[in-house]
Each structure stands twice: as structure tokens, then as C-alpha cells.
Amino acid sequence: MEIEQTDLPIGSLRIGLFTDTYAPQVNGVSVSLQMISKGLEERGHQVTIFAPKFPGYKDDKRNVMRLPSLKYLNNPPIYVAVLGTPRSTWKLTREHFDVLHAHSPASMGLLAYLTASTKRLPLIYTYHTSITDYTHYIKFIGGTGLIKRAAAWFSKASTDLGDQIIVPSPKFYRLLLQQKVKQPITIIPNGIDLSMFETVKNPGVLRKQLGIAEDAPIMLTVGRMDPEKRLDFIVDAFNLLIDRVPNAHLVFAGDGGARKGVEEKANASKGKDHIHFLGMVNRADLPDIFHDADVFLSASTTEVHPISVIEAIASGLPFVAVKDEAFEGMLENGMNGYETPLDVNQYADILADLLPDRERLKQFGEHSLTLSRKYSIETQVRSLEKLYTEAILQNWRGTLFQRMLPKQLQHIPKRITQEITGIPQRISDEITKRMPGQKK
Numbered sequence: 001m002e003i004e005q006t007d008l009p010i011g012s013l014r015i016g017l018f019t020d021t022y023a024p025q026v027n028g029v030s031v032s033l034q035m036i037s038k039g040l041e042e043r044g045h046q047v048t049i050f051a052p053k054f055p056g057y058k059d060d061k062r063n064v065m066r067l068p069s070l071k072y073l074n075n076p077p078i079y080v081a082v083l084g085t086p087r088s089t090w091k092l093t094r095e096h097f098d099v100l101h102a103h104s105p106a107s108m109g110l111l112a113y114l115t116a117s118t119k120r121l122p123l124i125y126t127y128h129t130s131i132t133d134y135t136h137y138i139k140f141i142g143g144t145g146l147i148k149r150a151a152a153w154f155s156k157a158s159t160d161l162g163d164q165i166i167v168p169s170p171k172f173y174r175l176l177l178q179q180k181v182k183q184p185i186t187i188i189p190n191g192i193d194l195s196m197f198e199t200v201k202n203p204g205v206l207r208k209q210l211g212i213a214e215d216a217p218i219m220l221t222v223g224r225m226d227p228e229k230r231l232d233f234i235v236d237a238f239n240l241l242i243d244r245v246p247n248a249h250l251v252f253a254g255d256g257g258a259r260k261g262v263e264e265k266a267n268a269s270k271g272k273d274h275i276h277f278l279g280m281v282n283r284a285d286l287p288d289i290f291h292d293a294d295v296f297l298s299a300s301t302t303e304v305h306p307i308s309v310i311e312a313i314a315s316g317l318p319f320v321a322v323k324d325e326a327f328e329g330m331l332e333n334g335m336n337g338y339e340t341p342l343d344v345n346q347y348a349d350i351l352a353d354l355l356p357d358r359e360r361l362k363q364f365g366e367h368s369l370t371l372s373r374k375y376s377i378e379t380q381v382r383s384l385e386k387l388y389t390e391a392i393l394q395n396w397r398g399t400l401f402q403r404m405l406p407k408q409l410q411h412i413p414k415r416i417t418q419e420i421t422g423i424p425q426r427i428s429d430e431i432t433k434r435m436p437g438q439k440k
Contacts, residue, residue, distance in 0.1 A: 012044045013098045013388055018112035020081065020104035022051035023059070026254075026280060027224055028307045029103055029128050032190055037063070039381035048095065050108060052081040067108075081107040097121055099388045103128060105158035113161045122391035125162030127172055128304055156181055164391050166384075168305035171325035186387055189329075190305045191380030194372060197287050197314040205285075206251070206292035210276050216247040217355040220293035220317070222286065222308045225256035230299035230322070232258075233344055235265050235275065237299075240348035242271040245355050253278040253289055290315035294361055295354065298322065301342065305330075314372035318364035320350055329371065336367040 017037065021029050037047045041063075052069035054077075059066070069079035092115050101124040102112035109125070116123035156179045159165055165185045167173050173187050204214075212218060219238070225231060231252065238250045250271070252262070259277070266275040281289060290296075296312035296319045303309075303326035313319060313330060319337035321327055333339050338354070340346045354360060 012046065013040075013385075013392075014046045014096055015040060015048070015388065016095070016097045016100045016112070016115070017047060017049045018100065018102045018104070018108040019049065019051050020106045020108045021078075022049065022054075022064070024054060024057045025077075026283075028190070028304070031283070031307055033103060035192065035377045036381060036384065039377050040384070043381060043385065045385075048097075050111065052079040052108070054079055067111075081111070083107055083111050098392055099124065101126070101384075101388075102162065105154070109158060109161075116163075120395070122163045122388075122395040123161065124164050124166060124387065124391060125159060126166040126168070127159055127176060128168070152179070155179060159183070163395065164387060166387070169326050170328050172304055174325070186383075188380060188383045188387070189375055190307055190310060191375050191377035192307060192310050192314065194314050194376050197290060197311055197372075200288055200291040202288045204292060205288045210249070210251070212249050213247065216249055217245065217294045218249050218251055218292060219295045219297050219351065219355075220251045220253065220289070220312075221297050222253045222281070222289070222312070223306065225252065225254050225259040225262060227258050228300060228302045229256075229258065230301075231262045232265050233299040233322075233342075233347070234297055235262060235269060235271075236344045237348040237351065238275065239269045239271050240345065241352040241355075242274065244352040248351075248355055249274045249276065251276045251278065251289075251293065253281045253286075255280045286311060287315060290317060293317060295320055295337075295351070298324075298327075299342075299347070300324065303327070310372060310375045313368035314375070316365040316369045318354070318361055318368060320347070320354070322347070329374070332367065332371065336364045336371060 017033060019029060019033055021027060022033060023030055033049065037049060040047050047063055049064045051064065051066060053066040054069070067081040067083070069081050072078045072080045092111075097115075097119065099122050100112050100116045102109040103126050105125075112123060112125075115121070159176060159179070159181050160183055162183055165176065165181060165183050166188050167176060167185060168188065168190045170187060173185055176185055206212070206218070207214065207216075219234075221229075221231065221234060223229065234250070238248070242248060252259075252275075263277055266272055266277075269275070278289070290312055294317070296309070296317040298306075298309065298319075298321040301322055301324045303324055305326055309319065309327065309330050313336065319327075319331050321331060321337070321339055322342050323339040327339070331337050331339055338350045340350055
């Protein structure tokens with residue numbers, strides 16, 4: 001497949017995004033990349049996305065380059081890109097980029113690093129996932145101490161391959177400092193199209209679909225149904241509160257490897273007639289689902305900066321969660337919801353006390369809306385633009401002098417030549433200000 005080449009306005013960037021997970025997979029990274037790509041293109045940049053081929057799926061946009069892949073997991077289906085194929089090598093050799101941005105550390109992250117090194121391009125790396133929290137996905141040996149130590153080493157080593165590191169939340173900023181990552185780290189929170197969740201097209205559609213009365217409180221979770229999400233904990237909490245709030249309902253929207261087990265647990269519980277599983281929901285229908293609910297729930301402690309939570313608070317939902325630093329700025333205890341310890345009894349008590357209090361639910365929902373306004377996709381894209389520009393300037397300062405050196409000195413690390421030859425900051429600032437989209 002050929003990417004159509006166009007004449008770009010002066011100052012527009014050619015950006016390569018590399019990811020191991022993309023459509024039709026539905027997860028935070030995939031959804032975020034689709035929004036980022038669209039936002040960058042709307043600001044005049046040319047974006048090419050490199051991702052593993054997903055059998056049977058055809059992309060509806062021409063800017064996606066699929067690499068041959070092998071299936072690694074069945075549920076959820078995960079495909080790993082095969083590197084070094086003639087098609088992908090030829091494409092990357094011919095394509096011109098200003099900056100590369102890797103969104104995963106596996107095969108596509110390695111490809112981004114090799115391409116950046118070969119073409120002398122700046123490489124941005126976004127740390128989306130705490131690798132040590134997901135070793136259970138490694139077949140047979142994922143739970144061993146050896147693998148966990150290896151994962152910690154790989155986490156630091158792969159992150160340090162980037163010239164600039166992005167983390168979506170302060171939680172991961174602190175994590176990378178603990179891992180002693182050497183590269184500069186910038187916090188850029190995830191963003192969404194807030195306007196999409198401000199209004200509802202089909203009010204009452206979820207209640208009609210499930211036969212739930214208007215005055216019955218609905219608790220909702222949205223996202224991957226995998227073990228680390230602790231959805232069985234939420235079922236246990238629901239069974240503790242159902243006697244105290246007998247008209248309450250619990251709705252799971254999403255799919256994944258843990259769904260079967262959660263459904264079996266729910267069907268064996270006393271609250272089984274009030275627990276509902278929607279399966280995968282079309283993203284365009286999510287605002288209707290959120291607006292029919294009363295409270296959004298989470299029991300996970302492995303989150304980064306979940307888009308589903310941003311969508312929930314942007315829909316005006318109160319939020320109750322097991323305490324996790326990932327929710328910093330999204331959950332203010334006693335203001336738009338509550339954080340609890342990983343204690344099912346306390347979790348159930350909080351919900352049983354909150355659900356009947358319609359006035360408190362209203363106040364919490366209004367504060368959720370206020371908190372959500374800082375998480376727009378427009379803000380995220382502008383922050384990325386700024387970081388891309390800084391990385392390009394830094395890379396240019398280093399490579400310019402490197403090329404001027406005698407061959408016997410060109411082995412000097414780039415960071416040293418940058419310190420020797422740095423362009424005065426005032427000049428870099430002036431170049432940045434004169435790029436389209438920047439204030440004069």
C-alpha cells in the first residue's frame with residue numbers, strides 16, 4: 001500500500017506513530033492514537049501509523065501501514081509484528097519523517113528505534129503501560145520472580161531508547177524516576193473530544209434495553225474485561241449492597257479474557273437478575289450509555305490515565321474507585337466521588353450510602369464535569385506539537401555538529417555534542433515561535 005504524498009505547508013511535520021495495538025482492537029492506546037492522529041492532521045501535519053496487521057480487518061484510512069504479524073494470544077487477540085520484511089523495510093527507507101513517536105516497547109517500538117537511529121531522527125516514546133503489572137500475559141512463566149525482574153529491566157532499558165519520554169499521569173512520572181530512567185520525562189495527559197460526551201442523542205436507551213426503571217440507580221464500568229481490572233471485586237461489592245439498595249443495577253460494558261469468569265460469578269450470586277453484560281459497545285453509542293448511568297466504578301490499581309474515566313466524568317458521572325494514583329486530578333475524594341482501600345466491605349458501604357442520595361450524586365456529577373475540562377484532545381495535541389518541535393530542534397543541534405566533526409571523532413555521544421554546540425535558547429525559541437500555529 002502506498003501512502004499518498006502531498007505538499008505540506010511550511011512548518012508542518014511528518015510524523016511516524018508506531019504501535020503494537022491499534023484498530024480493530026479496543027483499548028486505551030488504540031483509541032488514544034486514533035484521536036491523536038486525527039487531531040494532528042487537522043492542524044496540518046502528515047501522520048503515518050505503523051501497526052501489526054490484523055487479519056480480516058481493512059483500515060478505512062490511507063495513512064495506516066500494516067506490517068506482517070503473528071498471533072500471540074487468542075483472548076484477547078494480540079498480534080506481534082514481524083520485522084525486517086521487504087515491504088516494511090522498503091517503505092521506511094523511502095518515507096521522509098521529521099519525528100518518530102513509539103507507543104509500545106515491543107516489536108513496533110524496536111522498529112521505531114532502529115528507524116530513528118538509521119535516519120538520525122528524534123524518537124519520542126510514550127510509556128502507556130507498567131510492564132511489570134502485565135507479566136501474567138506471558139505464557140507459562142509470567143508469574144515467576146525471574147520474569148518480573150526481567151520485566152523491570154526491560155521497562156527501563158526500552159524507555160531509555162527514546163530521546164524524550166511522555167507519561168500520561170504523575171503516577172508514571174514517579175514510577176520512571178524510581179526506575180532511574182535517564183531521559184527527559186514530560187507529563188502529557190490523555191485527551192478526548194469532550195463535546196462528544198456533553199450531550200446525549202438517545203436518552204433512556206440503556207434503561208429501555210435492559211428494562212430498568214427510571215428511578216433505579218445504575219452503576220457502570222466500561223473497558224477491557226481482563227484480570228487486572230478486578231471486576232470480580234465489583235460483583236462481590238454489589239452483592240453486599242443489593243439488600244440495602246434493592247433496586248440498584250450493575251452494568252458491564254466491554255469484553256475480554258475475564259468476561260466468562262465474571263459472568264459465571266454474577267450468575268451464581270443473589271444479585272444476578274440485576275447484573276448486566278453489554279459486551280463490546282460501539283464508541284459512538286458510549287455517550288448514551290454513560291448518561292443513563294448514575295455512578296462510574298473502578299477496582300483496578302494498574303491504570304495509567306484511563307480514557308474511560310475521562311469519558312465518564314465528561315458525561316457528568318460521579319466516580320467511585322479503589323485508590324490508585326492514576327486517578328490523580330480525575331477523582332477528588334468527597335467532591336466528585338470517593339476512593340477506597342482494596343476492601344470490598346468499605347467499597348460496598350460507600351456505594352450503599354451514596355446511591356440513594358440524589359442531591360449528592362448531582363453535585364458530584366457537576367464537579368466531574370469541571371474536572372474533565374482539562375482533558376481535551378486539543379490540549380493534548382498542542383502539547384505533543386510543542387514536544388515534537390523541541391525534540392527536532394535538539395536533534396538538529398546535535399546532528400549538525402556531529403556531521404562537521406572529523407570521522408574519527410563522530411563516535412562522541414550525541415548528548416555530549418549537544419552540550420558543546422547548543423544553539424542559544426533565545427534562537428531556538430524564536431524558531432519555534434515562527435512556526436505556523438505558534439504566536440508571533
